[in-house]
Structure formats: structure tokens, C-alpha cells
Amino acid sequence: GAVVSQHPSRVICKSGTSVKIECRSLDFQATTMFWYRQFPKQSLMLMATSNEGSKATYEQGVEKDKFLINHASLTLSTLTVTSAHPEDSSFYICSARVSTSGGREQYFGPGTRLTVT
Amino acid sequence: GENVEQHPSTLSVQEGDSAVIKCTYSDSASNYFPWYKQELGKGPQLIIDIRSNVGEKKDQRIAVTLNKTAKHFSLHITETQPEDSAVYFCAARSDSGYALNFGKGTSLLVTP
Numbered sequence: 001g002a003v004v005s006q007h008p009s010r011v012i013c014k015s016g017t018s019v020k021i022e023c024r025s026l027d028f029q030a031t032t033m034f035w036y037r038q039f040p041k042q043s044l045m046l047m048a049t050s051n052e053g054s055k056a057t058y059e060q061g062v063e064k065d066k067f068l069i070n071h072a073s074l075t076l077s078t079l080t081v082t083s084a085h086p087e088d089s090s091f092y093i094c095s096a097r098v099s100t101s102g103g104r105e106q107y108f109g110p111g112t113r114l115t116v117t
Numbered sequence: 118g119e120n121v122e123q124h125p126s127t128l129s130v131q132e133g134d135s136a137v138i139k140c141t142y143s144d145s146a147s148n149y150f151p152w153y154k155q156e157l158g159k160g161p162q163l164i165i166d167i168r169s170n171v172g173e174k175k176d177q178r179i180a181v182t183l184n185k186t187a188k189h190f191s192l193h194i195t196e197t198q199p200e201d202s203a204v205y206f207c208a209a210r211s212d213s214g215y216a217l218n219f220g221k222g223t224s225l226l227v228t229p
Contacts, residue, residue: 034216108162108163113158
């Protein structure tokens with residue numbers, strides 16, 4: 001149980017285009033999902049917290065107009081990188097928090113490798 | 118906010134030996150401490166976690182200890198195997214915060 005999927009696993013796009021990444025909790029409901037960005041050999045950097053049915057909360061320094069997050073259901077959150085630039089190339093990982101009473105576990109997806117050319 | 122420090126940044130052990138990774142945290146309100154294993158090109162995998170009302174938890178070759186007074190917790194891997202080679206991250210979170218605060222990671226290499 002507690003499986004989180006991401007799609008696509010890797011994507012290459014041209015500068016100026018937009019890319020959408022999906023994050024799904026496959027066997028549990030998640031009122032809260034998180035989006036992280038990870039550079040090579042570094043830790044995970046939290047970009048935003050996404051709550052189902054409400055606006056995402058972005059971390060300081062993350063442009064909300066560039067990284068659009070939608071959490072339309074208890075099992076799906078999407079991250080859209082708008083007008084992508086080469087510096088947006090990174091490994092993007094989502095995670096989902098189990099929505100049970102007292103649940104604290106947070107499970108991660110397999111990540112999406114974005115390359116902007 | 119919470120600050121999680123993790124040591125060492127790299128660790129090399131021989132197969133069969135034990136490996137210990139240590140983390141400290143700053144926020145006394147933190148009460149949930151998970152450990153994640155991340156293999157190259159993959160997402161982090163939750164391997165064990167501990168809550169503040171417990172001092173130690175074990176799952177086969179993996180154990181985690183927590184010292185709330187000193188604000189530190191450790192991951193212990195016994196009888197290491199080459200497939201244990203990966204990057205390990207510790208994290209901490211309080212009930213009032215949703216997001217995990219991660220350490221910088223430890224790259225563990227188990228040599229045959």
C-alpha cells in the first residue's frame with residue numbers, strides 16, 4: 001500500500017513551453033500533497049504544499065505564477081511549469097500525506113526528470 | 118523554523134559491517150522523525166519512522182533511536198549489504214507543520 005505515482009517519469013521540452021506533471025496517490029486518499037525539487041547530489045527542496053480543494057501554499061522564493069499547482073481531488077495533484085527555461089531543468093518529486101486520523105506518514109513518488117532545451 | 122543537521126555526508130562500510138547516520142533537530146515541537154532511502158534517479162522511499170513517544174524502533178536490520186532531550190536521532194543499519202548503498206535522508210516534523218524538514222543526506226556505500 002501507500003503508492004504514489006508520477007507521470008511522466010522524464011520529459012524534454014523546449015524553452016518557452018509549458019509542462020504538466022501529474023502526481024497520484026494510488027491506494028489512499030491524500031488531502032495534502034507536496035512538491036519538491038531536487039538538484040544533483042542535494043537534498044529535497046520544498047516548493048509548495050497543496051491541499052485538496054484550496055490554493056497551494058508556496059515556499060519563499062518559489063514563483064507561484066511559474067509553478068502552477070492544482071489539487072483537484074483527493075488522489076491527484078498537478079504541477080505545471082509554465083514558460084520553462086533551462087534553469088528549470090531538475091528532478092521534481094511529489095509526495096502525499098496519508099489522510100487518516102493521526103496519520104503522519106508521507107510517501108514519495110518516483111520523480112520526474114525535466115530537461116528544458 | 119526547524120533546522121535538521123545530518124552527519125556524515127558520506128559513509129563507506131564493508132559488507133556485513135554496521136552503519137550509523139546521525140541527525141539533530143532544533144525545534145522541540147518536532148515529534149515525527151522519518152528516514153528515507155533514495156536510490157539514483159528514484160524518489161525517496163520511507164524505510165522507518167519514529168514518533169516522540171518512543172525511544173527506539175526496529176525493523177529487521179534497520180533501527181532508529183531518538184533522544185528528545187538532546188534533540189537527536191540516529192539510523193542504524195546492521196549486517197549491511199551492497200543493495201543498502203543509496204542516499205539516506207532524515208527528516209523532522211511537528212504536528213503543527215505539514216511539511217517535512219530534511220537533512221542534507223548521507224551517501225552510503227557498502228563495498229563487497
